[in-house]
Amino acid sequence: MARSSKAGGALGRYVLVRFLLIxxxxxxxxxxVFVFMRATGDPITAALGGRLTKDQLAERIHAAGYDRPILVQYGEYLAGIARGDFGTTxxxxxxxxxxxxxxxxxxxELATYAVIVALLLGIPLGMLAxxxxxxxxxxxxxxxxxxAYATPVFFxxxxxxxVFSVxxxxxxxxxxVSTNGEIEMRKAGADSGFMLIDAIRTGxxxxxxxxxxHAAxxxxxxxxxTAGVFLRLVRTNMIGTLGREYVDAARSRGVGERRLVTSHAWRPALIPVITVIGLQVALLLVGAVLTETTFEWRGLGFQLAEYLxxxxxxxxQGIVALIAVVVALTNFVVDIIAALVDPRVRY
Incomplete structure (x- = not known):
């Protein structure tokens, strides 16, 4: 009972600390992001410079408040984010x-598909390696x-x-989605933004x-x-696991090498993969900018490129701020899952 209480307390402290780090x-x-954006000048001049007269620019800059001290702008920006107001494009x-x-x-949706592809390719191939x-x-x-890891995602x-289209x-x-598919979704009143869910709702x-x-x-x-990262990670950790004492004991009892890999070694090798998934989310979101632009997948990455x-x-600023929040929350969730899977993480 005391051991269970101690473990629960350790997990609670771990969750609290990880949450506060967000x-x-x-x-x-x-x-x-704010500092780098402001280092290039005020947004009005950057976006409309050359298309307006100096007086018109000055008027708009003053109306938007970009002629005020930088600390005042920064304080208002943080206050707006706290209220859920990221400004107007x-x-x-x-x-x-x-x-x-x-x-x-x-x-x-695209990031979810990419993680599934990475897991389906990286884990089995890592076990095979x-x-x-x-x-x-x-x-x-x-x-x-x-x-796989070194090739630019747009290339x-x-x-x-x-190869597959042309x-x-x-x-x-x-x-x-094709035009016909979009029409069917509109008829069914499916407009959640997640194409696969909307397609399923059409029946x-x-x-x-x-x-x-279209998503393939x-x-x-x-x-x-990300599959390349998972492959090497699973391979390295599985080789390390295959050298453990309990695996050697199973091997001495006549358990075959294939069974050792599929039954004894693969689960411990997945713990680092769970941890790394959180880190890879940031990489996937950055890669989504180039992927969405390449395939005209109209998501935040595509819009970010257009706004740039x-x-x-x-x-x-607003899109990058959201990405920062998503990455931080994803890492928090992954850390909790890793702590539940491997109790050693929480201590």
Missing amino acids: IPTVFILVTT LSDHRPVTEVLTTYGAATL AYYRDRSSDAVLRVLAIF AGLLLKL GLGWLPVAGR KPEVVGDVLQ LPSLALGLL KARDFVAV
Whole structure:
């Protein structure tokens, strides 16, 4: 009973500390973005300079408050974020919160697909590399993992489009759904922002298939980025696990190497993968900018690229701030899962 109470207390302290760390993490990221954005000048001049006269620019700068001291602007920016107000975009005059809610679901959906692809490829191939360690197949898999991680996501996307869309004609070139699929969703009143959920709500398998076909290439392009990390991580940890005493004991009892890999070694090897997933979310969200642009997947990454072209710093600040919050919360959740899976983490 005492041991259970002690373990519960340790977990509670661990959760509290990890949750409190979210605040400084988000604060530092938001502050960094604000400073870098302001270092290039005020957003009005950046977005509209050259299209307005000096008097018109000065009038708009004063109306927006960008001629006030930088500390005053910073304080108001933080206060707005605390209220959930990220400002209004300069290029299309939309509340940033509306942009976040409109396009956030698309990016979340793509990131989810990419994580699934990375897990389905990285974990089995990592187990295979560990099973055939120091053989030619192991070397090939390790080289492929390096290529998967090192290849720019936009280049991987272009290659996939060239092969599977242009060459073979199997999959769509761009977009999230075809026109017919979109019409069916509107008829069904499905507008959650998550295409797969909306397609399922139509009750038509062909619409679901259409959505999955459009998601295949961008998910694969982005998922390969993380699959290489998972492959090497699973391989390294599984090889370490195969050298443990309890595995040696099972081996001495005549348990085959394949069974050792599939029954004894793979679960402990997944604990580092769970931890790394949180770190990879940031990489996936950064990669989503290039992936969405390559495949015209209209999510936050696509919009961020458009706002950067328009030098709309207000919108850029809002999107990056949201990404910072998502990354911090994801790392918090992953840390809790890791603590539940492996009690050693919480101490």
